[in-house]
Amino acid sequence: VIWMTQSPSLLSASTGDRVTISCRMSQGISSYLAWYQQKPGKAPELLIYAASTLQSGVPSRFSGSGSGTDFTLTISCLQSEDFATYYCQQYYSFPWTFGQGTKVEIK
Amino acid sequence: EVQLVESGGGLVQPGGSLRLSCAASGFTFSSYWMSWVRQAPGKGLEWVANIKQDGSEKYYVDSVKGRFTISRDNAKNSLYLQMNSLRAEDTAVYYCARAITMVRGAWFDYWGQGTLVTVSS
Numbered sequence: 001v002i003w004m005t006q007s008p009s010l011l012s013a014s015t016g017d018r019v020t021i022s023c024r025m026s027q028g029i030s031s032y033l034a035w036y037q038q039k040p041g042k043a044p045e046l047l048i049y050a051a052s053t054l055q056s057g058v059p060s061r062f063s064g065s066g067s068g069t070d071f072t073l074t075i076s077c078l079q080s081e082d083f084a085t086y087y088c089q090q091y092y093s094f095p096w097t098f099g100q101g102t103k104v105e106i107k
Numbered sequence: 108e109v110q111l112v113e114s115g116g117g118l119v120q121p122g123g124s125l126r127l128s129c130a131a132s133g134f135t136f137s138s139y140w141m142s143w144v145r146q147a148p149g150k151g152l153e154w155v156a157n158i159k160q161d162g163s164e165k166y167y168v169d170s171v172k173g174r175f176t177i178s179r180d181n182a183k184n185s186l187y188l189q190m191n192s193l194r195a196e197d198t199a200v201y202y203c204a205r206a207i208t209m210v211r212g213a214w215f216d217y218w219g220q221g222t223l224v225t226v227s228s
Contacts, residue, residue: 096154
């Protein structure tokens with residue numbers, strides 16, 4: 001099983017801020033990583049796959065980087081609609097696993 | 108427009124069974140791997156199972172192996188999850204998700220709204 005450490009678990013930020021969320025793997029996974037956004041009471045939505053490829057329709061303020069064991073999701077200029085919980089997911093090997101989540105809240 | 112609509116959730120006693128369904132529309136269902144992902148109340152996401160386009164390959168997380176069975180009916184554009192010997196720790200919202208596969212593994216590009224399964228006496 002590949003263990004994932006997502007940090008921070010809670011991030012307080014203001015509109016306009018640049019925020020970064022980290023996802024670290026217990027072993028290398030090349031670029032087999034996705035990022036999702038989830039708002040309360042809603043299903044997750046795909047933001048990024050293959051570590052850095054933006055899903056169609058996702059605003060360009062979202063970006064992903066990294067490979068191997070260390071990955072980052074960056075929101076360049078936080079908007080009000082971005083306050084949500086973010087999850088990383090590795091799909092390098094079974095069982096596919098998700099990070100514990102990072103809640104981005106209003107400061 | 109891609110739509111995934113789950114149904115079949117509810118309250119069940121420990122040891123009981125439940126069958127979840129997911130009705131797909133807006134895409135060629137038979138061309139995609141499909142998955143179930145669950146989320147316990149207030150917790151994170153957990154991949155549960157997935158199934159190949161023709162149903163010939165199925166994979167499960169260890170905690171449900173031997174108890175859950177994923178299946179599909181491409182003629183009905185439907186995905187199913189048969190859950191037996193349910194435990195309290197299976198309590199969660201269960202999401203149906205379309206899986207996009209490439210060289211290795213898959214990510215989930217569309218999700219249903221989820222159906223809540225509560226296992227309690």
